[in-house]
Amino acid sequence: MHQIKNITMAMGIAIMLVACNRNNTSFDASGSFEAEETLISSEAVGVIKQFDIEEGQTLNAGQNIGYIDSLQLHLKRKQLEAQIVSILGKKPNVSVQLSALQEQLRNAENEKIRISNLLKGDAATPKQLDDINNQVAVLKKQIEAQKSTLNISSDGLGKDALALQVQIEQLNDQIAKCKITNPISGTVLTKYAEANEMTAVGKPLYKIADLSNILLRAYVSGNQLPQIALNQKVKVLTDDGEGGYNQTEGTIIWISSKAEFTPKTIQTKEERANMVYAIKVKVKNDGLYKIGMYGEILFSDK
Known part of the structure; x- marks a missing residue:
């Protein structure tokens, strides 16, 4: 009975030591995950006729996801095209209008030879x-003189038509911008608009981010700066929900050049340091890491 009691006590002490050791794990830096978010805004004015995205949806670069009403732009383009046809129809036929004078010149030259x-x-x-x-x-x-007059008239009408052609090209650009095309591959984080709503140039439509690689923004003290360098590999740890840690490798891709006051929600290795430097660690994301999730960094094996 006494032996069993000793074994039970030893096991309890071992469990406490493991728990204490886990709770007292020392990290070099800590912070939260973020992503490079891109805010996609409307490039046209009008009613959104189609907008086929949902939050959490993965989109490819160049994917068409909707369009904005462009009927008035199409009608304006047809009007300009008709004006161009009308203007070019007024251009003089130089050879025809000079034919009478040229015939008189030929007769005069023949008469000159005869005389x-x-x-x-x-x-x-x-x-x-x-x-x-x-x-x-x-x-x-x-x-x-007649040729010069006719050429000037023809050139003037041609320039008028060219000015209208430039307006058509501008309309073509506006019509193209009525198509809502996703510019980068990523995941839709927030959707700001719906189909049948009125939109305007610069009005946000949705926010997207590439989550295949995610960034851990952490903070280090001035004393820790000699331990780190750009492109350095570090260990990134996150809570696994069972009292332990998920571990992966990350790469330091940015180190701030200026110090800042310690963020209230962040604790560095040296908690008493008033000034810290922000760093970004790039981590390949297999879906485990989410924006805002807390993480820790080890610069070397402990």
Whole structure:
């Protein structure tokens, strides 16, 4: 009976020692998990006709998830296209409008050749040749002047049409922005809008974050800085819910260059330190780690 009592007492002491040892586990730093969150906002004004996402849903980059009413933009584009057709229809046909003067010039040049031949046989006078030369010169100037006027008119109408074409391109860009396309792969954290609601440029639609890799923001004292470096591998531990810890490996990807006062919710290894430095540890997430979850860091094996 006495032997059984001694064994029971020894087991109790062992259990207490294990529990105390677990509760007194020393960590180099601690903090909470966060993610790089991206707020996706509307790029158009109008009624949301379709918006197919839910909080917690995983989206791929480039995935179409809805659209905003763009009927008025389409109608405006059709109006501009019709205006362009009308303007280009007014452009003069330079060759047709110059054909009469060019025919007169050809006749005058033929007459010049005929008079030149007659002059050689003393059948025409020098004045007749001078008159036909002047007529040819005048017709050439008229053709050049008319051509210049027609080209200026044509260029002006072309520029008017080009200005409308630029407006069409702007409308095409606005119409494209009516499609709600998810820009990055990740998980929808918060949804701010619903189908059939009115939205505007810059109004938030949803918040998304890539949770395949998650960040543990922790704080260290100035005395601990020599122990850490960028790209250093560290141990990351979280409560497993049974009094123990889940352990994985993380990488230090950022160390603050300036000190700050210790956050009220954070305790570092040296609890009396007033000033600490923030660090970020990147951890591969298999679904275990959630935003806001508490975690601890070991810089080396204890």
